[in-house]
Amino acid sequence: MNEKKVIAVLGATGAQGGGLVRAILDDPDGGFTARALTRDVNSGAAKALAAAGAEVVAADVDDIESLKRAFDGAYGAYCVTFFWAHFSPEKELAEARAMAEAAKAAGLQHVIWSTLEDTRQWVPLSDTRMPTLMGKYKVPHFDAKGEANQVFSDLGVPTTYLLTSFYWDNLIHFGMGPKKGPDGRLAITLPMGDKKLPGIAAEDIGRCAYGIFKKGGELIGKTVGIAGEHLTGAEMAAALGDALGAEVGYNDVPPEVFRGFGFPGAEDLGNMFQFKRDFNDAFCGARNLEVARSLNPSLQTFDTWLARNKDRIPLE
Numbered sequence: 001m002n003e004k005k006v007i008a009v010l011g012a013t014g015a016q017g018g019g020l021v022r023a024i025l026d027d028p029d030g031g032f033t034a035r036a037l038t039r040d041v042n043s044g045a046a047k048a049l050a051a052a053g054a055e056v057v058a059a060d061v062d063d064i065e066s067l068k069r070a071f072d073g074a075y076g077a078y079c080v081t082f083f084w085a086h087f088s089p090e091k092e093l094a095e096a097r098a099m100a101e102a103a104k105a106a107g108l109q110h111v112i113w114s115t116l117e118d119t120r121q122w123v124p125l126s127d128t129r130m131p132t133l134m135g136k137y138k139v140p141h142f143d144a145k146g147e148a149n150q151v152f153s154d155l156g157v158p159t160t161y162l163l164t165s166f167y168w169d170n171l172i173h174f175g176m177g178p179k180k181g182p183d184g185r186l187a188i189t190l191p192m193g194d195k196k197l198p199g200i201a202a203e204d205i206g207r208c209a210y211g212i213f214k215k216g217g218e219l220i221g222k223t224v225g226i227a228g229e230h231l232t233g234a235e236m237a238a239a240l241g242d243a244l245g246a247e248v249g250y251n252d253v254p255p256e257v258f259r260g261f262g263f264p265g266a267e268d269l270g271n272m273f274q275f276k277r278d279f280n281d282a283f284c285g286a287r288n289l290e291v292a293r294s295l296n297p298s299l300q301t302f303d304t305w306l307a308r309n310k311d312r313i314p315l316e
């Protein structure tokens, strides 16, 4: 029997990496094994992954030597950064560089880099449609990921660039679920006008990544964009209303209003939604539903995701 290929997975106890680990474990004859990287091998989440059959290994993206050790002997790696843990695009860029250098040192044969657009290619800093943030970014948590693509390619790391989409799980964990207005009616608030927002079940990102690894080297050097569906705010609100059995409206606020909401990251997200709204054809065009489904035949639609998760959505 051929030896199985080890995939080292960053963020294995989280959303994207967790989906990939579960996809590998769900397919014991698929030819791959999961090496789950975590800062704390003794956490409940890490122990659960070990109990499910993953190899659990300590690594920290801020410690390149730990990455080199964790990548050693692996076939491939899933690389993702954690912007919302520190809100620093510079740190994200340094972490991506550490991952790419560790991948090169370990001689990995296939890396998937979880990336997003460098929006400055569409909205240069001189463009006043949206404010420049942190001195040199338009959408900080996008731009550094996009900028980091070059690091992987310059180092010659065999990389697939995976363009992800808005997690529908944000309705549960990120404060984006329906909220009651002064009139007592539920509504979601997105500054998207009548444009479509590509969305995905976070779990499906890792499952699509597994599909990419299963294709061998076919997608190395390529950019693959995925989503479960492209939906307008009004369509999302209607689907939420059907699932929850309550009327849910859609508050289409201008991006400048969203930027002023005051929560940490509000300006970054306001710019992000404006970018998705104003460059909608390019943004949606880069995220192909058929490609995602071919990589992951169990890809969820918003209705499927809602049927499974509606009871977890907090209604404030």
Ligand SMILES: NC(=O)c1ccc[n+]([C@@H]2O[C@H](COP(=O)([O-])OP(=O)(O)OC[C@H]3O[C@@H](n4cnc5c(N)ncnc54)[C@H](OP(=O)(O)O)[C@@H]3O)[C@@H](O)[C@H]2O)c1
Residues within 6 Å of the ligand: 010, 011, 012, 013, 014, 015, 016, 017, 037, 038, 039, 040, 043, 045, 046, 059, 060, 061, 062, 080, 081, 082, 083, 084, 085, 141, 164, 165, 166, 167, 168, 170, 174
């Ligand atoms: N929310 C969205 O809609 C969305 C959409 C597209 C892209 N993204 C991007 O997704 C990224 C986050 O991915 P995610 O949602 O999968 O993350 P997540 O669910 O927050 O999981 C993060 C996991 O990564 C690990 N981690 C955190 N800091 C680490 C470090 N220094 N070294 C090693 N591991 C570390 C943690 O595991 P341990 O505690 O076990 O170490 C944690 O469980 C962000 O950069 C965000 O911009 C988000």
